[in-house]
Amino acid sequence: MDPRYWTKSVGLELGGLAQVEIVRSTHQAATVLSHWPPGKQGEAYIEAKRVCRAVLKDDAPSQIARDVFIRAAEVAGILIRKK
Numbered sequence: 001m002d003p004r005y006w007t008k009s010v011g012l013e014l015g016g017l018a019q020v021e022i023v024r025s026t027h028q029a030a031t032v033l034s035h036w037p038p039g040k041q042g043e044a045y046i047e048a049k050r051v052c053r054a055v056l057k058d059d060a061p062s063q064i065a066r067d068v069f070i071r072a073a074e075v076a077g078i079l080i081r082k083k
Contacts, residue, residue, distance in 0.1 A: 004055055006066045011081035012073055020081065026055040026065040033072070040076035048072035 004026040012021045012032065023029050030052040036045055048068045054060040073080050 004062045004065075006062060008066070008082065010066065010070060010073075013079035013081070023069070026052050026062050029065060029069045030056065033069070036072075037076065037078070040078070042075060044068070044072040044075040 006024055006026070009022050009024045010029075012023065013019065014021050014032075014037070021032060023032055029048070033045065033049050033052065048065075048071070051060060051068045052065050055062050055065040070080060070082070
């Protein structure tokens with residue numbers, strides 16, 4: 001299995017309960033971050049993008065990407081469902 005996949009997925013409620021985005025990997029997190037809601041792109045978001053890039057270059061462990069991705073969602077006020 002690709003080491004950039006996470007052992008536990010993260011569900012984000014983007015646009016309401018009917019629109020839950022399940023994120024299972026650093027690559028998917030980077031894609032979601034590229035479509036992050038306007039006005040919610042603060043320091044935690046910037047850090048999540050930086051860490052995801054590092055993981056995708058094999059410069060950091062994937063669990064770190066998951067942690068900072070969750071933090072970015074928390075700071076942005078996006079509802080999270082951790083698996």
